[in-house]
Amino acid sequence: MAEFDLIVIGSGPGGYVAAIRASQLGLKTAIVERENLGGICLNWGCIPTKALLKSGEKYESLSHLKDYGLSADKVGFDFDAIIQRSRGVAATMNKGVTFLMKKHKIEVIEGTATLEKGPSGASGAPKTVIALKAGGSRTVEAKAVMLAVGARAKAIPQIGLEADGDRIWAYREAMAPKKMPASIVVIGSGAIGIEFGSFYRALGAEVTVVEAVDRIMPVEDEEVSKTAQRAFEKRGMKFRTGCKVTKVSRGGKGVQVAIEAGGKAETLEAEVCISAVGITANTDGIGLEALGVNMDRGHITIDGHCQTNVKGLYAIGDCAGAPWLAHKASHEGIHAAEYIAGFKTPNVNSPIAGCTYAQPQVASVGITEQGAREAKREVKIGRFPFRVNGKAVAAGEVEGFVKTIFDAKTGALIGAHMIGAEVTEMIQGYVTAIAMEATEEDIHGIVYPHPTMSEAMHEAALDAYQRVLHL
Numbered sequence: 401m402a403e404f405d406l407i408v409i410g411s412g413p414g415g416y417v418a419a420i421r422a423s424q425l426g427l428k429t430a431i432v433e434r435e436n437l438g439g440i441c442l443n444w445g446c447i448p449t450k451a452l453l454k455s456g457e458k459y460e461s462l463s464h465l466k467d468y469g470l471s472a473d474k475v476g477f478d479f480d481a482i483i484q485r486s487r488g489v490a491a492t493m494n495k496g497v498t499f500l501m502k503k504h505k506i507e508v509i510e511g512t513a514t515l516e517k518g519p520s521g522a523s524g525a526p527k528t529v530i531a532l533k534a535g536g537s538r539t540v541e542a543k544a545v546m547l548a549v550g551a552r553a554k555a556i557p558q559i560g561l562e563a564d565g566d567r568i569w570a571y572r573e574a575m576a577p578k579k580m581p582a583s584i585v586v587i588g589s590g591a592i593g594i595e596f597g598s599f600y601r602a603l604g605a606e607v608t609v610v611e612a613v614d615r616i617m618p619v620e621d622e623e624v625s626k627t628a629q630r631a632f633e634k635r636g637m638k639f640r641t642g643c644k645v646t647k648v649s650r651g652g653k654g655v656q657v658a659i660e661a662g663g664k665a666e667t668l669e670a671e672v673c674i675s676a677v678g679i680t681a682n683t684d685g686i687g688l689e690a691l692g693v694n695m696d697r698g699h700i701t702i703d704g705h706c707q708t709n710v711k712g713l714y715a716i717g718d719c720a721g722a723p724w725l726a727h728k729a730s731h732e733g734i735h736a737a738e739y740i741a742g743f744k745t746p747n748v749n750s751p752i753a754g755c756t757y758a759q760p761q762v763a764s765v766g767i768t769e770q771g772a773r774e775a776k777r778e779v780k781i782g783r784f785p786f787r788v789n790g791k792a793v794a795a796g797e798v799e800g801f802v803k804t805i806f807d808a809k810t811g812a813l814i815g816a817h818m819i820g821a822e823v824t825e826m827i828q829g830y831v832t833a834i835a836m837e838a839t840e841e842d843i844h845g846i847v848y849p850h851p852t853m854s855e856a857m858h859e860a861a862l863d864a865y866q867r868v869l870h871l
C-alpha cells in the first residue's frame with residue numbers, strides 16, 4: 401500500500417501550490433524540499449528582487465522631489481539595510497509557506513529526493529528515496545509523484561562565466577552581496593539582468609548590460625525593447641547589443657569581460673559581473689535517465705496534463721520547460737493536482753504574461769507584432785502613449801505606451817505589450833480578455849474608471865480600429 405496519494409518533490413510556487421490543491425481535494429500529500437520552503441521564487445527570485453527594486457525605486461524618486469514641490473535634506477541609503485530588508489521579506493514568505501503546509505496537513509520532508517523504479521501494479525509510480533537533512537534516508541511510495549524541482553542559474557565555464565561568490569555573481573550573489581559595487585557588467589538583458597541592472601543603477605552603480613542579440617529584452621515586442629532601452633539609458637544604464645561574450649576573467653580590482661561585436665574585440669572592466677544568461681533545470685542526479693524519462697534539452701517532456709512518459713510521474717514548472725515563470729509553475733501544479741484527483745480537465749493551456757519590474761516596468765502577453773508577421777497573421781494594431789493619459793500626467797509618470805494586437809479576421813485580442821509605471825499590475829486585464837477570447841467589440845464596450853492609467857488600455861484597443869479618443 402502506498403503511504404501517500406501524492407509526493408511532490410520541490411516546494412517552489414509549482415510544488416507547494418500543487419500540494420495545497422491536492423490536499424484540498426482529499427489526497428494524502430507529502431512534499432520534499434532540500435533547501436527552503438517556497439523555492440527560488442520566494443527565497444531567491446521573484447519576491448526578494450521586488451523588495452530590492454522597491455528600495456531602488458523609492459531612493460530614485462527622492463531625486464525628483466522638486467518636480468512635486470517637495471524637498472528633503474540628506475537623502476541617502478544604507479546598503480546593508482536594503483539587503484537585510486530583502487532577506488527579511490524572503491524569510492517572511494518562507495514562514496508563510498511553512499504555515500500553509502501545516503494548515504493543509506501536508507507532510508514536509510526535509511531532504512534531497514531521488515527516484516527509483518516503482519513496484520509493478522496498479523500505481524507503479526517511481527519510489528522516492530530521500531537523503532534526509534537530519535541524516536539517514538527514507539523511502540516513500542506514493543500513487544503519484546510530481547517533480548517540481550525547478551532550475552538554477554546557468555553557468556558557461558568554457559568562457560569563465562561561473563559564479564565565484566566574489567567578482568562573478570549569479571542571482572544569489574547579486575541578491576545578497578557584502579558591499580555595494582561601484583561598477584557592474586550585466587551579461588544578459590532578459591528580465592533578471594534588467595532588474596538587477598535597474599536596482600544597482602538606481603543606487604548609483606555604473607551599469608553596462610551586454611546582450612547577444614541586436615536588441616535588449618529580446619522576448620518583448622520590438623517597439624517595447626526600443627523604448628525600454630531609451631528609458632534605461634536616460635537613467636544612466638549603458639547597453640552593448642549584438643555582442644558575444646568570449647571570456648570572463650578576474651584580475652586586478654575586478655573583472656574583465658571580453659566581448660566581440662562585428663568582428664571587433666573589446667574588453668569591458670568592472671568591479672563585478674552579474675551573469676543573467678538563463679537557467680539550467682535541476683533534472684540531473686535524480687535518476688531520470690535510469691527511469692527512461694523523456695527529456696528535451698535538459699527539461700522534462702510533459703503532455704497536456706503534465707504527465708511524463710513514465711507511469712505515475714508528473715513534472716511541472718521550471719523543470720518542465722519555458723516560460724520560466726512562477727505563475728506558470730503554479731498553474732501547472734494546480735492542473736496536475738486536479739488531474740491526479742480525477743478531474744477530467746482539458747489540456748493545460750492559458751495565456752501567461754511576462755513582467756519586468758524595472759523602471760519603467762514592462763509587461764506583455766500573447767503574440768508580438770514581429771511574431772504575427774512571421775506567422776503571416778493579418779492583424780490590427782493599436783497604440784496609446786501615457787503622455788496623454790490624465791492619471792499618468794498627474795502622477796508625473798508619462799513614460800511608455802500600451803500596444804494591442806487583434807486578429808484582423810476574428811477581432812480577437814491576441815497580444816498586448818506595455819511599458820510604463822505600474823503596467824505589471826495592469827497586464828492582468830488583457831490576460832483575462834485573451835483567456836476569455838474577448839474581441840475588440842467586448843473591450844471597446846468596457847467602461848474603464850477615470851482617472852486611471854488603465855484607460856490607456858481602452859484607448860489602445862480603440863486605436864486599433866481608428867476610434868481612439870484622446871489622440
Ligand SMILES: Cc1cc2nc3c(=O)[nH]c(=O)nc-3n(C[C@H](O)[C@H](O)[C@H](O)COP(=O)(O)OP(=O)(O)OC[C@H]3O[C@@H](n4cnc5c(N)ncnc54)[C@H](O)[C@@H]3O)c2cc1C
Nearest residue numbers: 410412414434439440441445446513550717718724725726
Ligand atoms: C532573480 C530572479 C527573479 C525572478 N523573478 C520572477 C518574477 O518576477 N516573476 C516570475 O514569475 N518569475 C520570476 N522568476 C522565476 C521564478 O523564480 C521561477 O520561475 C519559479 O521559482 C519556478 O518555480 P518552480 O516551482 O518550478 O521551481 P523553484 O522555485 O525553483 O523550486 C524548486 C525547489 O525544488 C527544490 N529541489 C530541487 N531538487 C530537489 C531534490 N532533488 N530534492 C528535494 N528538493 C529539490 C529546490 O531546492 C527548490 O526549492 C525569477 C527568478 C529569479 C532567479
